[in-house]
Amino acid sequence: MFTIKNLKENTNIIMKETAGPFTVCEHIQDRSLDPVNAAAEYYSSKMNIRQRQLLCQVTVQEGNVLQAGAMQWMAGDVAATSGIKGVGDFFGKMIGGSVSGEAGIKPEYAGNGVIMSEPTYKHLLTIDVSKWGSGIVVEDGMFLACTARLKRSIVSRKSLSSAVAGNEGLFNLCLSGTGYAVLESVCPAEELIEIELDRDVLKIDGSLAVAWSADLEFTVEKAGRSLIGSAASGEGLVNVYKGTGKVLLAPVA
Secondary structure (H helix, E strand, C coil): CCCCCCCCCCCCEEEEEECCCCEEEECCCCCCCHHHHHHHHHHHHCCCCCCEEEEEEEECCEEEEEECCCCEEEEEEEECCCCCCCCCHHHHHHHHHHHHHCCCCCCCCEEEEEEEEEECCEEEEEEEEHCCCCCCCCCCCCCEECCCCCEEEEEECCCHHCCCCCCCCEEEEEEEEECEEEEECCHHHHHHHEECCCCEEEECCCCEEEEEEEECEEEEEEECCCHHHHHHHCCEEEEEEEEEEEEECCCCC
């Protein structure tokens, strides 16, 4: 049996959001700084540049998966495993991690207790994966945590052009099923734009998409119908999402 004090009742920590087993903890100020850096920290806090951590509740019924190296501390009867199911699964995850930019082997935590993640200045986005149809595809390097029941797989872009021409990776992490995921974003949730497509097309100039429905077809195409048209429009290549689904879009890079 354990008791955690001076966390939820700490006046310098905001329990900003809870989704499933995950709670986003936001530090209003970093009070561990020396006087030289105090002024910069004060104004950073006013601009919502704050350190955030993820508090994860682990139960016998529901385990959690964290990005490798993300755990700061854990309390209770919690055990970490590799989540690998045989030799084939090991090589599959290693290869998937090498091509997607994510750690292939992500620790799975099971038992009864809590886990706290390492602090980050990025914004933590909580996602209900069940609301994304057949799954949600995540931009490289954004995954932080998810419930263990979610299926994690590597999906490829629809064409090689999306990797070569668009300066994008060819593979991405896809989460599917019923459960919650937490992503690290440079943009806060309240500023993200959600665009729903119904057998339509979305074209984006740059890597502004945070996540998108697995049902969407993603390619990179010339902005105009020809190279001359692209040059005349002042645009080169654009990321194109086609079909029915959703795209989370950051307003700025």
